[in-house]
Amino acid sequence: xxxxxxxxxxxxxxxxxxxxxxxxxxxxxxxxxxxxxxxxxxxxxxxxxxxxxxxxxxxxxxxxxxxxxxxxxxxxxxxxxxxxxxxxxxxxxxxxxxxxxxxxxxxxxxxxxxxxxxxxxxxxxxxxxxxxxxxxxxxxxxxxxxxxxxxxxxxxxxxxxxxxxxxxxxxxxxxxxxxxxxxxxxxxxxxxxxxxxxxxxxxxxxxxxxxxxxxxxxxxxxxxxxxxxxxxxxxxxxxxxxxxxxxxxxxxxxxxxxxxxxxxxxxxxxxxxxxxxxxxxxxxxxxxxxxxxxxxxxxxxxxxxxxxxxxxxxxxxxxxxxxxxxxxxxxxxxxxxxxxxxxxxxxxxxxxxxxxxxxxxxxxxxxxxxxxxxxxxxxxxxxxxxxxxxxxxxxxxxxxxxxxxxxxxxxxxxxxxxxxxxxxxxxxxxxxxxxx
Numbered sequence: 328x329x330x331x332x333x334x335x336x337x338x339x340x341x342x343x344x345x346x347x348x349x350x351x352x353x354x355x356x357x358x359x360x361x362x363x364x365x366x367x368x369x370x371x372x373x374x375x376x377x378x379x380x381x382x383x384x385x386x387x388x389x390x391x392x393x394x395x396x397x398x399x400x401x402x403x404x405x406x407x408x409x410x411x412x413x414x415x416x417x418x419x420x421x422x423x424x425x426x427x428x429x430x431x432x433x434x435x436x437x438x439x440x441x442x443x444x445x446x447x448x449x450x451x452x453x454x455x456x457x458x459x460x461x462x463x464x465x466x467x468x469x470x471x472x473x474x475x476x477x478x479x480x481x482x483x484x485x486x487x488x489x490x491x492x493x494x495x496x497x498x499x500x501x502x503x504x505x506x507x508x509x510x511x512x513x514x515x516x517x518x519x520x521x522x523x524x525x526x527x528x529x530x531x532x533x534x535x536x537x538x539x540x541x542x543x544x545x546x547x548x549x550x551x552x553x554x555x556x557x558x559x560x561x562x563x564x565x566x567x568x569x570x571x572x573x574x575x576x577x578x579x580x581x582x583x584x585x586x587x588x589x590x591x592x593x594x595x596x597x598x599x600x601x602x603x604x605x606x607x608x609x610x611x612x613x614x615x616x617x618x619x620x621x622x623x624x625x626x627x628x629x630x631x632x633x634x635x636x637x638x639x640x641x642x643x644x645x646x647x648x649x650x651x652x653x654x655x656x657x658x659x660x661x662x663x664x665x666x667x668x669x670x671x672x673x674x675x676x677x678x679x680x681x682x683x684x685x686x687x688x689x690x691x692x693x694x695x696x697x698x699x700x701x702x703x704x705x706x707x708x709x710x711x712x713x714x715x716x717x718x719x720x721x722x723x724x725x726x727x728x729x730x731x732x733x734x735x736x737x738x739x740x741x742x743x744x745x746x747x748x749x750x751x752x753x754x755x756x757x758x759x760x761x762x763x
Contacts, residue, residue: 332442339441339714341747342402344707348375349404351433355426359418369407370418374697376403377686378704380739381679381732384686397743402750412687419696420689424510427699431507432537434706435495438504443713447497450656453544453566456506457496457667458530458551460523461675463682463698464488471690473512475520488512488694491526492702493534496546496666498659502713503670505706507533510695527551528559535563544568544647546664549575552644554619561646568645568661571626579644582613583626595651602634607658609649625649629658675705679732717751717762724760 352368352375359367376399391399391409399405410418438444447454470476470486477485489511495504509530511521527547534543544566552569560567573580586592587608595607608628615622624644631639643661647653675682680701687693711718725731734754744750755762 332445335441336443336714337716339437339710341707341711341715341718344437344710345402345404345747347433347437348372348430348703348707351430355422358421358423363418364408365410365414365418366407367418367422369405370410370415371700372403372405373399373409374415374419374700375704376405378680378697378701379403379707380736381681382736383681384684392740394743395740398739398750401743401745402747416687416689416693420687420691420693422692422696424692424695424699427696427703428507428533429537430703431505431706434703434710435504435506435538438710441714444495447495447500449497449544449660451542453542455496455498455544455546455660455663456493456534457503457546457664458491458493458527459548459664459667459672460489460491460511460526461672461682462487462489464685464688464694465683466685466688469685469688471688471694473510473514473691473695475511475513475522488688488698490695490698491523491530492667492671493530494667494671496663496670498663501670502709503666504709505671505702506538508699508702509533510698512695523550524553524556527556531556531560531563542566544660546660548664552576552615554615554622557615557622557624566645566647568643568647568657568664570661570664571642571644573642576616578616579613579624579626580642583610583628586610586613593649593651595654604630604632605655606630606632607654609654611649613644615644627654627657627661629654629661671705675701679729680705717748720762721751721755721760724755724758 349368349372352371355367355371357363357367396409399409444454449455465485465487467483467485474486474488477487479485491509491511493506495506507530509526511523511526513521545560546568547570549570549572552571557567571579592608592610597605599605606629609626611625612623613626614620615624625646627643627645627649629641641661643657645657647657649657674680682701686697722728722731725734735750738750738754742753744753752762
């Protein structure tokens with residue numbers, strides 16, 4: 328008898344995912360000599376464990392108790408010697424980050440096999456992918472040849488590492504799943520900073536190659552509502568909902584205002600039971616801008632008025648059809664872009680992952696490699712939250728994830744366990760939580 332999707336999803340437990348990741352790390356080519364003391368897979372697994380455990384620093388991770396070392400082997404599949412902080416930095420710094428990016432696709436395929444991705448079909452089997460940039464390193468002293476730079480008014484130069492994340496989201500779903508991360512980095516000897524727009528060109532090309540069988544609805548902010556970007560993504564057959572603003576899209580907004588003045592704009596007004604008023608105004612086939620008159624876009628204005636009179640306004644362009652029965656779906660897709668800020672970046676920065684902490688910068692790729700491993704740890708946590716009933720019951724019982732991470736680290740340090748499931752059950756026992 329074929330297994331149900333629910334049964335398959337329940338198999339996506341932490342221990343199974345660690346065995347899966349260990350196998351993925353094993354196939355990453357080692358850039359060092361064959362007689363290296365530390366296997367690259369063990370170094371990667373150790374660094375991943377640091378982020379999975381939400382260790383506040385590499386130095387903290389270095390000071391391991393005997394139970395910690397045992398748990399790294401049994402739970403995180405570290406089979407050889409465990410590197411210290413400096414050894415980990417030195418080994419990971421020369422590693423090309425491109426070798427880590429396919430792991431997001433590998434995790435996505437596991438989610439698809441278990442039916443999770445079907446729950447993320449938004450409309451006509453489209454899946455919403457939110458893209459946005461995030462900075463994960465900043466300093467006025469530490470830098471490398473790949474840092475982007477910023478000169479401040481007082482003449483001080485600051486150095487930065489950032490990246491462009493692509494995350495699978497859905498307005499009706501809590502969990503978000505990172506699909507890829509494109510570093511925003513200067514090439515060696517480059518005089519001009521890399522930027523989000525050029526990174527977006529590379530990222531979308533990678534997404535098209537790795538997720539060519541995915542019907543993508545791309546949601547992005549106003550920075551990406553430009554002709555070259557739209558031509559690229561529509562060339563892939565993608566749909567889009569892009570935010571626009573009056574100051575950066577003056578020609579477009581002027582055309583819309585002109586049609587409004589001629590009563591050539593369709594409108595819809597609704598009031599929901601909570602007393603919120605919803606106003607939609609839309610028109611189709613506007614020119615994106617004066618320099619791209621051949622590029623036609625559909626324009627949606629949405630206003631939300633709360634019972635106390637507070638008005639919030641959004642504007643989007645899209646290549647989805649705008650009609651009375653579709654404008655709400657387009658609006659919800661456009662607003663789901665914020666899930667990359669709230670459920671992804673905010674979680675990484677403020678809920679235990681220490682995303683902006685400098686775990687190590689290096690002179691080649693260390694900062695980017697560590698950012699990718701942290702994002703991968705976040706993805707595994709999101710899969711646990713979605714698929715593992717034991718994890719969800721433990722989270723609810725402890726009240727917050729911060730409390731769960733704190734207890735996990737504490738118990739991990741003092742007792743040995745054959746698996747993460749047994750560690751979870753021990754925490755439940757300590758708190759007298761009913762799991763079954």
